[in-house]
Amino acid sequence: MALATAVHAQSPQVSNLLINRQMADTTQVSLQYTLSHPASLNCEVWLRYSVDGGRTYKNVPGASGDVGFPVSAGSRNIQFNTTQLQGVGALPVKFRVVASDRQAVDIALLVAQVDSNRLKQDVRAIAVPRNYNAQTQTLARVRDSIQTRLAQLNLPTYRHEFMFNNFLCGNVVARQSGHLRDTSVWVIDAHFDGVSNSPGADDNASGVAGVLEAARILSQYEFEESLQFIGFDVEEEGLVGSNRYTINAIPAGDRIKGVFNFEMIGYYDTTVNSQQLPAGFNQLFPALYNQIQAEGFRGDFLSNVGNVTSLPLTAIFDSAAARYVPSLKVRSLNVPGNGAIAPDLRRSDHASFWDRGYQALMLTDGANFRNSRYHTPADTAPTLNYRFMQQVVQATVAAAASAAKPMRAAKADITYGFALGVDGHEKHADCEMKLLPNPNSGRFVLQISGCAVPYGPASVRVFSLDGRQHYETWLEPATEHRLEIDLPLPAGTYLVVTDNGHESYTQKLLVR
Numbered sequence: 001m002a003l004a005t006a007v008h009a010q011s012p013q014v015s016n017l018l019i020n021r022q023m024a025d026t027t028q029v030s031l032q033y034t035l036s037h038p039a040s041l042n043c044e045v046w047l048r049y050s051v052d053g054g055r056t057y058k059n060v061p062g063a064s065g066d067v068g069f070p071v072s073a074g075s076r077n078i079q080f081n082t083t084q085l086q087g088v089g090a091l092p093v094k095f096r097v098v099a100s101d102r103q104a105v106d107i108a109l110l111v112a113q114v115d116s117n118r119l120k121q122d123v124r125a126i127a128v129p130r131n132y133n134a135q136t137q138t139l140a141r142v143r144d145s146i147q148t149r150l151a152q153l154n155l156p157t158y159r160h161e162f163m164f165n166n167f168l169c170g171n172v173v174a175r176q177s178g179h180l181r182d183t184s185v186w187v188i189d190a191h192f193d194g195v196s197n198s199p200g201a202d203d204n205a206s207g208v209a210g211v212l213e214a215a216r217i218l219s220q221y222e223f224e225e226s227l228q229f230i231g232f233d234v235e236e237e238g239l240v241g242s243n244r245y246t247i248n249a250i251p252a253g254d255r256i257k258g259v260f261n262f263e264m265i266g267y268y269d270t271t272v273n274s275q276q277l278p279a280g281f282n283q284l285f286p287a288l289y290n291q292i293q294a295e296g297f298r299g300d301f302l303s304n305v306g307n308v309t310s311l312p313l314t315a316i317f318d319s320a321a322a323r324y325v326p327s328l329k330v331r332s333l334n335v336p337g338n339g340a341i342a343p344d345l346r347r348s349d350h351a352s353f354w355d356r357g358y359q360a361l362m363l364t365d366g367a368n369f370r371n372s373r374y375h376t377p378a379d380t381a382p383t384l385n386y387r388f389m390q391q392v393v394q395a396t397v398a399a400a401a402s403a404a405k406p407m408r409a410a411k412a413d414i415t416y417g418f419a420l421g422v423d424g425h426e427k428h429a430d431c432e433m434k435l436l437p438n439p440n441s442g443r444f445v446l447q448i449s450g451c452a453v454p455y456g457p458a459s460v461r462v463f464s465l466d467g468r469q470h471y472e473t474w475l476e477p478a479t480e481h482r483l484e485i486d487l488p489l490p491a492g493t494y495l496v497v498t499d500n501g502h503e504s505y506t507q508k509l510l511v512r
Contacts, residue, residue, distance in 0.1 A: 008220070008410075009038065010038060010039070010103075010408070011037075011038075011101070011408050011409065011410050012035060012036065012037045012041070012043050012099040012100070012101050012408075012409065012410045013035070013036045013037070013099075013410050014033055014034070014035060014097050014098070014099050014410050014411060014412040015033070015034045015036070015412055016032070016033060016034040016075075017031065017032070017033050017095070017097060017412050017413070017414040018031070018032045018033075018414070019031050019032075019095070019414060019416045020032065027081050027082045027083050028079065028081055028082075029079070029080055029081070029082055030077060030078070030079050031047065031077070031078045031079075031080070031095060031097070031414075032075065032076070032077050033066075033075075033076055033077075033078070033097050033412065034074070034075055034076070035066075035071060035072075035073050035074060035076050035099055036073050037073050037101060039101075040072075040073060041101045041103070042069065042070030042071060042072050042101075043069070043070070043071050043072075043099040043100060043101050043102075044068065044069035044070070044071070044099070044100050044101075044102060045066060045067050045068065045069075045071045045076075045078075045097065045098065045099045046059060046067065046097070046098045046179060047059070047060045047063045047067055047078050047080065047095065047096070047097055048060065048095070048096045048097075048098065048179070049085060049093050049094065049095050049096070050093070050094040050096070050177075051085075051086075051087045051088055051093055051094075051499070052459065052499065053094065053156055053459065053461060053469060053472060054094050054156045054177070054413070055156045055158075055175050055177070055251070056175070056177060056182055056183070056251065056253075057096055057177045057179075057182050058086070058182070060080050060084065060085065060095075061084045062080060062081060062084045063078050063079070063080040064078070064079050064080070065077050065078045065079050066078055069102075071099070078097070092415050092416060092463050092469070092495075093415070093416055094413055094414070094415045095413065095414050095415070095416065096411055096412070096413050097411065097412050097413075098179045098222070098409055098410070098411045099409060099410055099411075100179075100222070100407045100408060100409035101408055101409070102408075103408040104408070105221065105401075105406035105407065105408050107320075107324060107398055107401050107402060107406065108324055110217055110218070110221065110397055110398070110401055110406070111324045111325065111394045111397055111398050113217045114213060114214075114217065114390050114393045114394045114397060115213065115390070116386040116387060116389065116390040117386075118209075118213055118216075119206075119209045119210070119213055119386050119389050119390060119393065120381070120384075120386045122205070122208070122209035122212055122213070123201055123205045123206055123209045123266065123381045123384060123386075124381045125145070126142055126145075126192070126200075126205035126208055126209065127199040127200060127201040127205040127379075127380060127381045128142075128199055129194060129196060129197070129198060129199055129200070130142050130192070130193060130194045130200065131193060131194060131195060131196040131236070132164065132165075132167050132169055132193055132233070132234050132237065133165070133167065133196070134196035135196065136167065139192075139193055139233075142192055142208075143159075143170060143172060143192065143231070143233065146172045146192060146208065146212070146231045147159060147172045147231075149212055149215075150172065150174035150212070150215055150229060151174070153174070153215055153216060153219040154219070155174040155175060155176055155215070155219055155229070156174065156175055156177075157172065157173065157174040157175075158172075158173055158459075158472070158474055159171065159172055159173070159474060160172075160173055160244070160245055160249045160457070160474070161474065161476050162240075162241075162244045162476065164234050164237070164240050169233045169234050169240070169241065170233055170241075171230060171231060171232050171233050171241045171242075171244070171245050171249070172192075172230065172231040172233075173228065173229075173230050173245075173249075174215065174228070174229045174230075175226060175227070175228050175229075176218065176219055176223070176226060176227040176228070176229075177226050178223050178224050178225035178226040178227075178404060179222060179223070179224060179407065179409065179411070180224040180225070180405075181224060181225045181226075182225075182226055183226070183253050183254050183255050184225040184226060184255050184257050185225070185226045185227070185228050185254050185255065185256050185257060186225060186226070186227050186228070186257055186258050186259075186260075186400050186403050186404050187227075187228045187229075187230060187256060187258070187259040187260065187353075188210075188211055188214050188215070188227070188228070188229050188230075188259075188260045188262070188396060188400055189211060189229070189230040189231070189232060189242075189259065189260070189261050189262070189349060190204055190207030190208045190210060190211045190231060190232070190261065190262040190263070190349075191204050191207065191208075191231070191232040191233070191234075191235030191236070191241065191242075191263075191348070191349055192204065192205075192208045192231045192232070192233065193233055193234055193235055193236055193241075194236065195236055195375050197375070197376070197377060198375055198376055198377055198379045199377070199379060199380055199381075200379055201266065201379050201380050201381045201383065201384055202264045202265075202266045202267050202365070202367075202371055202373070202374070202379050202383070202384060203263075203264050203367065203371075203374060203375065203379060204235070204262070204263060204264055205381070206262070206264060206265045206266035206267075206384060206389055207261075207262030207263055207264065207265055208231060208262075209389070210262045210265055210389065210392065210393045210396065211229050211230075211231065211262060213393050214229070214393055214396055214397050214400065215229040217397055218397060218400065218401065218404075221401070221406050221407075222406065222407045222408075222409040222410070222411060223401070223404040223405055223406055223407060224404065224405035224406075224407060225257070225403070225404040225405060226254075226404070227400060227404055230245070232245070232349050235348065235349055239348070239349055239351060239352050241349070242349035242352035242353070243352045245352070246352045246353055246355070246356045246358075247356075248457075248477075249457065256353065256358045256359075257359065257403070258310075258313040258316070258358075258359045258360070258361075258403060259313075259350060259353045259358060259359065259360035259361065260317070260360075260361055260363060260396050260399065260400060261348055261349050261350040261353075261360060261361060261362050261363065262363055262364075262392075262396075263347075263348035263349070263350070263362050263363065263364045263367070264364050264365050264366075264367050264371070264374075265302070265363060265364065265365055265388075265389050265392045265393075266365065266384035266385060266386070266388065266389045267299070267365040267366075267370055267371040267373075267383070267384060267385065267388075268299065268300060268365065268384075268385035268387075268388040269298070269299035269300065269370060270298050270299070270300045271298065271299070272296040272297065272298060273296070273297045273298075274297065274298055274299040274370060275292065275297045275298055275299035275300075275301075275366060275369065275370050276297070276366075276369040276370070277289065277292065277297075277369060278342065278344035278345065278369065279344075280342065281342075284333075284335070284341070284342060285333050288331060288333055291331070292331065299365070299366060299370040300329060301329040301330065301331045302321075302328060302329065302330050302331070302363060302364070302365065302388075302391075302392055302395070303331055303332075303333075303362070303363070303364050303365070303366055304317055304318065304330050304331065304332040304333070304361055304362075304363060305332075305333060305335070305345050305350070305361065305362040305363075305364065306332070306333070306334045306335075306359070306360070306361045306362075307334055307335050307336070307337065307338060307339055307354050307360075308334050308335070308336055308337070309354070309357065309358075309359055310334060310354075310359040310360055310361060311334055312359065313359040313360070313361055314332050314334055314361065316399050316402060316403055317330075317332075317361060317363075317395065317396070317399040318330060318332055319399075319402075320395060320398035320399035320402050321395035321398070321399070323398070324394065324395065324398040325391050325394045325395045325398065327391065328388075328391040328392065328394070328395055330395070333345075338351070338354040338355050339351060339354060344369075345362070347367070348362050348364070350362040363392060363396065365388075371383075415468065415469070431448055431449070431450060431451040431452075431455050431505065432448070432449055432450045433446070433447070433448050433498065433505040433507055434446075434447045434448075434449075434507075435447075435496060435507050435509055438507075438508075438509060438510060439510035439511065439512045440509075440510070440511065440512070441511065441512065442486065442487045442488060442489040442511050443484075443485070443486040443487075444484075444485055444509070445482060445483065445484055445485070446460060446481070446482075446483040446485060446496060446498075447481065447482050447483075448475075448480065448481040448498070448505070449480050449481075451478075451479040451480070452479075453479070454477035454478055454479050455475070455477065455478065455479070455481065455498075455500060456474075456475040456476050456477035456478060456481075456500060457474055457475060457476055457477060457500065458474065458475045458498050458499060458500035459472060459473075459474055459475075459497075459498065459499050459500075460472065460473050460474070460475060460483065460496070460497075460498050461496075461497050461498075461499075462485070462487060462489075462494055462495070462496050462497075462509065463494060463495045463497065464492065464493075464494055464495075470487060470489060470494070471485065471487055475498070489511045490511070491511050491512050492511055493508060493509070493510060493511075494508075494509040494510075494511060495507070495508065495509065496508075496509050
C-alpha cells in the first residue's frame, strides 16, 4: 500500500465539484472543479458522463472551458449543454472530471503490491464445499462475499442472474471504466463454485483469490481502457455461467479485447514426474512436450493456454511475465480453432469466450494433471504454494495493466438530476410499471406487466431528487416482473427508474 500511496502522492487531484444552473429549465450548465498538482504540472482534462450508475462513461460533447490540454492548477470551470447528452431522459446523470499529467506509470509498482498473505487469507475463507445443488446456501454466501469485496473497491458491481435446473444462480461482475476507450474491455475472471465433495482450495478458491487481489490493486489506478472483474457461477456443470454471460449479458457496444481466466493457480511441485500431460499433447505441441520432458516433468510452471485467435494476447502475457516476474516459469501454447481437438484444454470459462471469437487465456497449474487432490476432500488451503500463486497474479496484473494502459491521473464524480418534474413517463406501448402501494413507508412492490416482449436485463434504481442513489438491482428478461423493495428512506419524494439501455421507465415514489 505504501507504493500505491507514493504514486498517488505524485498525481494530480480533482476536488470540489459543483454544478450550477441559472434556471431550473435551462439547458446550459456550468461545472466547477478544483485542480491541483504536487509538481504544478499542466494536465489534460476530460468531462465524462454516465447514465447507468457509473458502469460506463461517454465524453460530454461540445464541452468548453477548462477541458483538454493544457489546464493549470486552480479553480476551474467547464460549460456544456444538456441537449448534447444521450440517453438521459429522467435519469440522474453521473459526471466525472478526469485529469492526467501525461506522465508514465511504472507497472512494476503495481506488481510489487501483490500480497501472498492476502491470497492465503482469501483462499482459506472461500475453501468450503460450495456446490449449486448440494451446498446452495454456502455457495450463496461465497457469491455474496465476492460481490461485497468488489463493491468495497468503489467499482460498480452487479449480479448477472440466471436459472439453472430450477436454481437461481448468478455471475458477479465489477467494471472499472477506462477514461479514453471505455468500450474496450479487458477481463480477469475465475469461477467460484465447486464440486460437492471438496473444499476446492485449488479448484477454484485460488482463482477467485487471484481475481480479488488483482482487482484490489488495479482499482487504485486509472486506465485508458476498461477492466472488468468477473466471478462465474456453475462452471463445474459445463461452463454454464460463462456461457450465459457471453451469449446474452455482454453489454451492448462493449468490445472484449482479452480475457485472463484463472483456473487453479495454486499447486506447485518440483518433484520429478509430478507433471502429467493430456493425451496427444506430444503430437499437438512436440516442442513444448520436449521442453517439459527435458525438465523432468516437474510441476513447477504456469500453463498459459490460448487458441490461435488469442496469439496476440499470449504475447502480451508472456512479455509481461518475462519483464516483471522473471522468476515465474511460463509454458505457453495455442490450440487450433476453439480447442475442440484438445478437450482437456477447454475445461474452463475461457472456452466460452473462444466459442464467441474472443481472445482468452486459461492460466492454470494443470489441474488434475498435477494436483492429485483435484475434486477430492483433500483439496485444502494448506496444500497450496502461495509464493507461486503470488507470481501468477503478479504476471496477470502486469499483463492487464500493460494492455489497458495506465494513466497517472485522478478523477472526481458528481451526480445531478436534470429531471425536476417527476410525474413519471406516460405508459409505454409494451410495458406498464406500477409502485404498490404509493405513498408508502419505503416498503413497496415494483410491478412491470403487459410487456409485448421480455423486458430485461434492466437496472432498477431508486434516487432522491438531489441525484443520490439509494438502491440498485437487476432484472433478468421476463414479460412480467414483481420485485419487493424495502428501504429505510426518510420521508420525501424519490424516483424509481428502470433502464434496459434502450428505454427507461420512471415513477415518482412518495415516502411518508
